[in-house]
Amino acid sequence: MTWACGMLLAIAMLLLYTVLGCYGYNWDQLKLHPEHIPFFFNSNPEIKLLCNQTETCPYRWTLSTKKCWGYEENCTVLDRMKTPECDGDSHGWAADRASQLDMFWKQADFGYVNERLNEMKRLCTPNTQNDSSLECVRYTRFCRGKNIYFDFKEASFSQSRERFREDLFKAGQIGGHCTLDREALKAEGEHKSALQSWFAELEQFTPLPFHPIKDQHCDVIIDKPTYLMKLDAGVNLFHHFCDFINLYIAQHVNNSFSTDVNIIMWDTSSMPYRDFFEDTWRAFTDYSVKPLSSYDGKRVCIKEVVFTLLPRMRYGLYYNMPLIPGCSGSGMVRAFSQHLMHRLHISQEGPAKYSIRITLLSRKTKYRNILNQDELVSALKTVGEFEVKLVEYNLDMPFLEQMKISHNSDIFIGIHGAGLTHLLFQPDWAVVFEIYNCEDEHCYLDLARLRGIKYMTWEKKEKMVQEDEGHHPTLGAHSKFTNYAFDVSEFMRLMYKAADYVRTHPGFIKAWREKYETRKEETYMKEEL
């Protein structure tokens, strides 16, 4: 190393030290699940280095691990967080096991992030240090920008009843001070649709003759890093969690998990948005979600903005996703679940010492009720090993409390319906039992495969009674619009099978031992890694 080079390095280290170290880096602000720390460190080497240099860093035991999420450059398969399993038939989707695994990895696991990172392309290039910039993945399903200008002077959100207007901007009303590759932008328009891409918004992106912030063209300047999101239905758990999981994936694409960020809900109307699950936002931001309409009539400049992945992207997670058969266990979806539980302070109290914790989700709706629910619950209660809870998840029970019950359910039972999305919060060793899928076979089966837990459903149609043919408001007979009764002994046969699965799951056994056998507190996390 030459003298100059050594000096430079020393200066760089000193700078880093003053920026991060001088006042003591606040390790608590990471707020990451302990299991995620080494992964985060390896994709943030400067923070890892700081930990190495700080005696008080609480994560020093992770420094020697080489673990990586899976999308980082140089991340080998062996070092990945967790790899999915493909022990079933791919039904012709893939030629062999290796390509089956690879396909699942790219569709549904951290390979998905890797694919997006590989697509990232600069669309507007800065000419000087403090210029604007814009880069996007294919079809503008995710973008990030610097010093971006949004002119809402003519937006009149208050007059609008359309949540996703596609003509919000005219040329010059969205843009930045940078050199735009017009052809490249135009080539990304194929997925133009409200919840599939940001093309309707970015189509009019214009290279501006002025620097929006420095030349004082903004009524509002947003300094804090900001995520823009177009949301699916906030009243439905299945739909809304599609928003949250895509926000989490977007954070991986950007490699940043700070909660000191704004979230702006891109809704071009000022109609109220009902959000039954809003407690979940606390895992992502310290502030309340800002409606776009609060910027009505203003020119807004955002210094660091991310246009997040969308809930209904083609082949996106998880709404429009034909998932390759035969595989399960996405490390990314598991990480999402861990991240939420950690940030929302929902703890795992199990496994219980001598019992299997069973939750049966009751519905008080017109259709899809279990007619002999009481009979099933009584039968379960005759088994000493079963700890049974009958719950109704509604607005009277805070959402975090619902999540806590689900997180502490070894077996979760429910009939087809959005409530089954709670399977995302169950522990690794769990079973979700969709007692009847109402002929919608893939929805929760696929979600359980993503989460990597065991899915079960009713096996013998003759041992089930359908109340009547069903009454869809327009389509006539329909299996989702009626109620069902289930044969008790067949039900119990399936429940014993489910309990067996839980009891013999390596994750269950490990957690049980850690809890009830003399454990060495400090070493068990290390052994895991």
Ligand SMILES: *[C@@H]1O[C@H](CO)[C@@H](O)[C@H](O)[C@H]1NC(C)=O
């Ligand atoms: C910390 O940094 C030193 C010097 O670069 C290195 O030798 C050591 O292996 C690092 N420690 C760990 C635990 O990675």
Ligand SMILES: *[C@@H]1O[C@H](CO)[C@@H](O)[C@H](O)[C@H]1NC(C)=O
């Ligand atoms: C990846 O490995 C190559 C070759 O060993 C190396 O040059 C490169 O710096 C590595 N990249 C990262 C991000 O570590």
Ligand SMILES: *[C@@H]1O[C@H](CO)[C@@H](O)[C@H](O)[C@H]1NC(C)=O
């Ligand atoms: C860019 O902005 C920073 C911080 O505002 C400032 O210190 C720097 O001088 C600017 N650089 C240029 C080239 O304008």
Ligand SMILES: *[C@@H]1O[C@H](CO)[C@@H](O)[C@H](O)[C@H]1NC(C)=O
């Ligand atoms: C995205 O990542 C960059 C680089 O780490 C960071 O500066 C920025 O704040 C992040 N953006 C958001 C919205 O979190």
